[in-house]
Amino acid sequence: MLEVRHLTKRFGGLAAVNDVSLTLNKGEILGLIGPNGAGKTTFFNCVAGAMQPSEGQVLLEGRELTGKKAHDVCRAGIGRTYQIVKPFGKLSVRDNVLVGALNQTRNVADARRIADEALELTGLADQRNVLAASMPLPRRKRLEIARALATGPKILLLDEVMAGLNPSEVELAIDLIKTLRSRGIAILIIEHLMRVITSVSDRIVVMHHGEKLAEGAPSAVMNDPKVVEAYLGEGFVAQD
Amino acid sequence: MSTMSTPSPKESIARRLAPVLTLLLLASLMALPLVVTDTYSLHFIWKVLFWAAIAAAWNIAGGYAGLFSLGHAAFFGLGAYTSILLYMQAGVSPWIGMIVGSLVALCFSLAIGLLTLRLRGSFFALATIAFAEVLRIAVVNGRDVTGGSEGLSVSFAPGLVNMIFQDRASYVVLMAAVLFVIGATTLLIERSALGYSLAALREDEDAAEALGIDTIRVKLIAIAISAFLSAVTGTLYAFYILLIEPTTVLGIGFSVEIALIAIIGGMGTVLGPLLGAILIVPLSEYLRAEFAASLQGLYLLIYGTILIVMVVFLPNGLISAIRDPRSVLRRVRRRKSASSRPEEKADA
Amino acid sequence: MTAIYIQLVVSGLLLGGIYALVSVGLTMIFGVSRIKNFAHGDLVMVGMYLTYALTTWTQLDPYLLVPVVTVALFGFGLLLSFALIRRIQGAPQVAQIFATVGLGLVLQNAALMIFGADFRTTNSEIAGNVLRFWGISLPLSLFIAFVVSMAVIACLTVFLRTSMVGKAMRAIAQDRRAASLMSIDVKFIDMLTFGLGTACAGLAGALLVPLYPVYPTIGANLVLISFVVVILGGLGSIEGALIGGLAIGLIETLSGFFIGSEMRQMAYFLVFIAVLLFRPAGLFGQRGSETLGS
Structure with missing residues (x-):
């Protein structure tokens, strides 16, 4: 592949x-x-x-x-994560992932749906409204994966x-x-x-x-x- | 950094209502001339709307795309000069001239963007100064066409086609309409895929690229929209003042004032530039009226001081203080302790 | 005919020497503290007005006041660093740009309020003389300014290479964090660097006084020239500032002669744009330094 x-x-x-x-x-x-x-x-x-x-x-x-x-x-x-995490700190967790999902669709509502799926899968669903900057490192690592995953x-x-x-x-x-x-x-x-x-x-x-x-x-x-x-x-x- | 907590349901309702309120506010500004009728007040309102409009146009590039332009006078001036020249030389209606001028500015911005967007941050700011200065010098020296440093003046010939009006109220309505369009555009951008892409690249360009965002393309779109709208404002200015001079409409000073109003109000927000204009225009009017004769330059000195205080203590603008007053106090306190912190990131 | 060209080249290089001195301060501050000081030209302006004011007050020759102005601007630099610059150290780009832009506005308009908008000139006994050799003539003041500039740049280079403080500055320029771990007092060095950079600006201002009239917005031109010089030479590089300064001096003089004096600003802005396009790291810049602007 x-x-x-x-x-x-x-x-x-x-x-x-x-x-x-x-x-x-x-x-x-x-x-x-x-x-x-x-x-x-x-x-x-x-x-x-x-x-x-x-x-x-x-x-x-x-x-x-x-x-x-x-x-x-x-x-x-090809999606990727960074060793040194690079969250969009001032955006919510959901918006972080939504940005990734825009790689699949230009429609924001669709992207939000894809983002929610990725959050569900990575176990971050209950954190979706938290600002990325305020999350501890393990969750930010997860967020890196969720974002990359949302790009499809x-x-x-x-x-x-x-x-x-x-x-x-x-x-x-x-x-x-x-x-x-x-x-x-x-x-x-x-x-x-x-x-x-x-x-x-x-x-x-x-x-x-x-x-x-x-x-x-x-x-x-x-x-x-x-x-x-x-x-x-x-x-x-x-x-x- | 300003709001660390999960938004409560109440807040999210407020967030949903914000755009509606914004549009209502702008609409009510448009209706102001129905109530206010004296010339001075109308001129004053026009000024507030004008500065809000041009700062809001800057905000799309500076606030949303993180392109800290110090050369927006170039786009504004291209709009003003193009429409005036078309009107004076070929009798083209400013309404058409406005579109042509804005397209010229848009092309100019794309050229600047394509040439400089590989550069980051302050290099971009420097490059925009250089381009604006090249344009200004060209205009000053192209005396035969542009009128040189004396500029161009339009004779007063009222008529809707000429965009020249007997009454100031029409000018106010027109400027309010443009501000409304710029505000609505900003709001649409904010909620679109473009807006999310801009928010992402403002935070971290590498991460945005890795998520499939063509950062250069997104920035080009932002600067093009911003330049187009700046040039529209330029035409409106030209046909209200009926005089354009290179030092006023193409100078660095003008570019700095544009950015300053957006920054003081709050960059990257729909209402920030309007708030900045509502605060700064009356202040400068007062200072100029009071001290112009005795203490020339006082108002710019105060501008400069406000700018410094703002970017150091309230980098998200006054709007952040209104939205969350406590965060400001937190920030000031943190600043104090931060100044004794041994190590900070060298280039964020 | 060749005499004219020699004259042009020589006066271009001499002018470039002063530009180099102005730019050295800017490039040092950027190199060490990563701050792009948009008010740097206005600091030169402060140096010029201070020289003008002291000359008028003491009736001494401006050249005698050069050391006083330099020391005073060093102090002024320390003060600014303490009051403002250290607060924007490591702050986002927008804060750095607009805090220094704001500082420039304050300085310009303070000058406007104190001295008014008129052009002020200062005469020097010494500067009135003209040097004549090989069929060319040069104002002595330009020659003095060049010699002093070169001497100062040479001293700075030696200082950065050999002294403890100079080595600390270079260490911070390379890696701030590592330097602070090596128990270098980064904050102190930052302040010192800004003081030295400001002193260079003030010194250049004092040397410019017998050559050019001073007015409140002269700094806006100077800051653009020095950014052009610094970017041409490579941000953070002293040698680069020297070469860049000489190059821009030459370009300005030659284009002034061949295209006309109004267009000479245009010439170096075009050079500036060309450099940004083709070699954003500059002629002597560290590789990748263009992204340091981020």
């Missing part, structure tokens, strides 16, 4: 992402992991159009998306949506991700928590120093000596 070919992003002389290729299949959850500074978020930004890749291609269902602006990428069916994506790029959540919130988030998948949305997820990523992903891609280090089923990847070594290099924290 989503195909990334030989994606490279250089900042000056430094390649933050170097020749990374991956494929996301329909209905799949693909985990993207790697130590800090591995280039995961840069990779996301290049796919989502927030940055222009230096080389390589991004294809959605065979259609070229390389170098398209972020709003075109969203329109084409075929693919969701989730960037560390569980960082900073407590264990029970993490469980809720995992359930939510699985629900989204059951609705036919393919998900590419960056996550630091190993336990989460291994339990939720169908496949995992490991990045290190901007390059793809390994790819495969969660169990296989976690036992790959190269991967273990990459993580040991900065203190292995798989069990947190």
